[in-house]
Amino acid sequence: MELLRFTTAGSVDDGKSTLIGRLLYDSKSIFEDQIEAVEKSSTKKGLDHVDLSLFTDGLKDEREQGITIDVAYRYFATPKRKFIIADTPGHIQYTRNMVTGASTANVALILVDARNGVLEQTKRHSFIASLLQIPHIIVCVNKMDLADYSEERFEEIVQQYEEFAAKLDVKDVRFIPISALHGDNVVNRGENMNWYEGGTLLHTLETIHIGSDENHIDCRFPVQTVIRPHSDEYHDYRGYAGRVAGGVFKPGDEVMVLPSGLTSKISSIMTLEGEIAEAFPPMSVTINLEDDIDVSRGDMIVRPNNQPENTQDLDVMLCWLNPNGPRPRAKYILRHTSNEARAMITDIVYKVDINTLHRNEEDKDVKMNDIVRAKVRSTRPLFADSYRRNRHTGSIILIDETTFETVAAGMII
Incomplete structure (x- = not known):
């Protein structure tokens, strides 16, 4: 079964957690004891209905304040697909949490309150979604029950968003009018918006085409570990395990190992279920080569005629994810796929004003949640693609050498 990852985004109180609660509740993806616990909590809060946001807002502070602070991951499945949801916060000071939750998503659900329309935070999260190259955006115009289920109001918001989205690098944007509280157009259609002719949110998530989201052209296989069983049965076995980051690998293909530049052919590709005829993203496999060559963690198996860029700059x-900004000439651990190197930030080119999308070249003072364009130099060459070409081989993280905290997540331009 295909796995779809999606994230929620939007302004505070647009109903992100309620929407996910409704999605889980109406698709019968919640255990009875969880439902009972949330019903008790709702009664204790003096509500006459089940507070669906409590299914995802599990932290004590979240429940007291009625906001999402950390990223909550939820798993559910329908007969058509498996899903992983990242419920991310709406507040500006939790932008970094939104980046974390959205970094692996196929789809971003951008919620807009039908009463308020497109707000600054809607634009901010849409910009981050486009920066992270999330292939599909579904704009859910929520709280339609408070706007009298008005088709005119829905069309107004669609126009507002389309005017803003024209500046962004997004390929596929869809719009759905919903009421998360009452369940209209989430799992079931409801009877209040007969003017809307599109599918429900769940139907859209089940049918949206994600097969072409991955890069199936450039073959990239970062080696995570070398498998050498010490047993008589597999005495001479040597396999290279990892996750396919791009392209399609088949037995018999000629491949090159970077950085050594040595070439060989794939003799077989193995999974837990046994040998397979081809491997493609995001499969985790073990590749066996015909020749005994030196391959170790951090190396990358590619095609000889299609190699990533070899660069230190x-x-x-x-x-920026850390409360402390970057220090001048500070050394960081740079992690790229399964490879590590030491690195330093040599220059801050500009800071992005996320509200206006303008570039500020004067302000170089980087604080937590800021998004900046920077020059980074590593101590040894990395085999990287641009993030636009491949989200796996085009992303990095920077780790503080002294505290081992992740201080920044980066997309290679």
């Missing part, structure tokens, strides 16, 4: 968009 990276031009990146960084989202």
Whole structure:
């Protein structure tokens, strides 16, 4: 079964957690004891209905304040697909949490309150979604029950968003009018918006085409570990395990190992279920080569005629995740696929004003949640693609050498 990852985004109180609660509740994806616990909590809060947001807002502070603070991951499945939901916060000071939850998503659900329309935070999260190259955006115009289920109001918001989205790098944008509280157009259609002729949110999530979201052209296989069983049965076995980051690998293909540049052919590709005829993203497999050559963690298996760029100087968009800004000439651990190197930030080119999308080249003072364009130099060459070409081989993280905290996430330009 295909796995679809999606994230929620939007302004505070647009109903993100309620929407996910409704999605889980109406698709019968919640255990009875969880429903009972949430019903008790709702009664204790003096509500006459089940507070669906409590299914995802599990932290004590979240329940007291009625907001989402951390990223909550939820899993559910229908007969057509498996899903992983990242419920991310709406507040500006939790932008970094939104980046974390959205970094692996196929789809971003951008919620808009039908009463308020497109707000600054809607634009901010849409910009981050486009920066992270999330292939599909579904704009859910929520709280339609408070706007009298008005088709005119829905069309107004669609026009507002389309005017803003014209500045962004997004390929596929869809709009659905919903009421998360009452369940209209979430799992079931409801009877209040007969003017809307499109599918429900769940139907859209089940049918949206994600097969072409991955890069199936450029073959990239970062080696995570070398498998050498010490047993008589597999005495001479040597396999290279990892996750396919791009392209399609088949037995018999000629491949090159970077950085050594040695070439060989694939003799077989193995999974837990046994040998397979081809491997493609995001499968985790073990590749066996015909020749015994030196391959170790951090190396990359590619095609000889299609190699990533070999560089020490990276031009990146960084989202700063740490309360302390970058220190001058400080050394960081740079992690790229399964490879590590030491690195330093040599220059801050500009800071992005997320509200206006303008570039500020004067302000170089980087604080938590800021998004900046920076120059990074590593101590040894990395085999990287642009993030636009491949989200796996085009992303990095920077780790503080002294505290081992992740200080920044970056997209290679």
